[in-house]
Amino acid sequence: MTRTVAVVGGGWAGLAAAIAAQDAGWHVTLLEASPYWGGRARTVPVLDEAGTTWPLDNGQHILIGAYTATLGLMRRLGVPLAQTLQRLPLTLRYPDGMGLVPSAWGPRLPPRLAPLALGAALLRARPWPWRARLAALRALAGWLRPVDARSPDTPVANLCAGLPDPVVRDLIEPLCVAALNTPIDRASAWVFRRVLRDALLGPAPAPWAPSDLLLPRADLGQLLPDPAIATLRAGGAVLRTGARVVALQRAAGVGWWLHLACGDTVHTQAVVLACPVAATARLLAASGLDAEPTVAAWCATAAALHHQPIATVYLRPPPDWHWPAAEPMLALHTHAVTAPAQFVFWRRPLANSAPVLALVASAPAPALATDRSALLRAVQEQLQRQLGLGGCTPLATVVEKRATFACTPGLRRPGMHVAPGLLAAGDAIDGPYPATLEGAVRSGLAAAAALSARA
Template sequence: MTTIIVGGGWSGLAAAVRLLERGESVHLIESAKQLGGRARNVSWNEQTIDNGQHLLIGAYQQTLKLLQDIGAEESELFQRLPLNVSIRHPYFADLTLTDTRYLPWPLSLIIKTWQLNGFPVFVQLSRLMFKARLQKKLDDIPVLTWLKKEKQSERLIKQLWEPLCLATMNTPVSEASTHLFANVLLDTFKKREYADFLIPKVPLGDSLPAYAERYIQQKGGEISLQKRIKSILIEENKAMGVVTADDMHLKADNIIVATGSHTTQRLMGKYWSSPQPRFYPIITVYLQYTPDTKLSRPLLGLSGTLGQWVFDRGNGLLAIVISGPGKHLESTNDELIDRLHDEFCQADLVITSALIDGYVIREKRATFSSYVDVSSDRPHTQSSVNGLYLAGDIIHNLYPATLEGAVINGEKAAELIMTINTVR
């Protein structure tokens, strides 16, 4: 039986791999000239960068398992670092989250939090983590409402929870879902290794997309790039195939739509029964400094400034992430570059004369908004049409829009197809 997968992002790739390893026939179709979706390679100044700076963590168990299964060595693709992040703010002392390997988890994190940040911060963090599991069982509320209810200080809200919420959910704390945020916190800190940072050593397009492409071809799967799907053929409530933009009809027994939610909604047409998705942007700014420019650690958090998270990509290249809505969206690219450079100079991270060049990447619809009760609005893997399945990060799971969520949903669609085929 043949499955057509529309979309070559991480979700579509995950579905293709899992189907092929079970002997299914797969044709993956991607409209872009390369695989990877929103985690793909971009060329700039004779170097390859990501279209948006991503960070994987040790809790991404299905993504890491998938990479292992297709022959990728984690150590070749990522630098795994124990939890050790410092977040700066113009008016507060640096806030540091780390642990020591000399004590069992989570005692090591608790002790270090107390030592580095003081007893009040330790009490507030402990209280929130203790209440997270309980909060998941109550009605969903905005993260900010939950933080205030649990007596989080203004400092912790502004310096920790706001940047962390934007980083994980791309949604402001005033409207973000506490249920999803609590899931992120609980899973991240469940085990010591889950809290590890996996800093990419290579552009992300050279990780899962490259390895999955080779695996698909080795297993006899078909990949079509730069081919856009115009519509899905449905007869008597059964998916029969797809029609390409050049009016080519491709037949299939099953179809997985693993595209961005706006494209999925267009292809589904009247069969899309969920509310209109809401989106928020992410801006990634690359600042190229002289090669001797180096941060004190690979990842630095910022709060109270335009920049939110700064990654040291080596050789003087810094990648700065600006998530969510805000007035910064009205700024020109040059204005963003100048403002970030000024912030770094004021924070003594760089010297004024070291800046060589800058580059701005804007993803206007980077992720869906993880608003309160969004889980009830997210569509499920099995659509109302027989043989038509949905993947991509917006499809229902316990997490916001992440690479892990995309992989989970791709594998879920593949598993559902194989389960139904077995029953038949």
């Protein structure tokens, strides 16, 4: 008899769980509350005043070569990786040409020598004095050693004690915010070091080095959600958007009844809750399941997580302006209020159309995260000062208020097992990664493996 599973939530974790479950022989029902697949990594159609629809991402996403689960899943779905992702050796170049710029020979080294390439880039980093470059190199070599789990976790800022200011400001702060979306005074040193180790010493699918930045050339929908949905449809899965699950009920015989906001009910043998953990906790409470002590403990751990926003401002530069770098991404000098964006990306969302700039402010100050016009003004002034660019036309500002959980020292995260027969998946579920696509995909695959192990 066919085994049935309902996956609640069509973000990257839910899609990964659904594909892996279908591959293992389960009949899948995938239920997504919003009108879109992809969750926090999705494409949003934006209409401009001339009536053109732009397929913009809700935020710029960077993958790295060490994202083995995500890249493996994309390959499984037939996504042409070399065409879809642009490879950049680990780079942190500022508009003035300063920063971490790889040497010409670095990218030609075998992937296992990625740390050597980074070391060479650090020794070339301008405008740091030699003392700063050597200090950065020494610190990095120390951080790559395995974390001693007996020592307490601390903020990344503590790791940086004694490092020269430019190294912290121009290298560690942007790297930490890009990887953990948490400022260094609050970010977990353990997780930061684990991500660094994976990115420099971990495996990566050929031809990439684990530290390579892989920048999407296509919109996020084409990276994973669209091909995943096509594969699930071809395998006979039931796929519903606009389908919010509002309650779960244990079925008298085997499995669960899922109640949807529209009044429909779905019966299934197994359930994977791939919603953000706060939504999962609400659903469990609305279903009265939090009366069970283990579920109550799960909900309490979920409720203790804090979240950080990410804002993305899309602007169209004047037609006669030229992007000043070879690579499509530049780091920016930041200030909490007057220069909130850490990165600017140069994208062409529509073939043969004008390019678009995407300015990313990770964990912006609350006053900017809640006031889009103030954010837009600050970002435009930052562009004027750092790239000499004025006269841009605003296209859209997307603020994801709960983009990622704050990855703080000693953080406890809810686990995959919620209750007998109820599994959770998602980027916040306990695992080695911070809130990332890789964390979400790994968690989805783990939930599908646990389903099959139990059945």
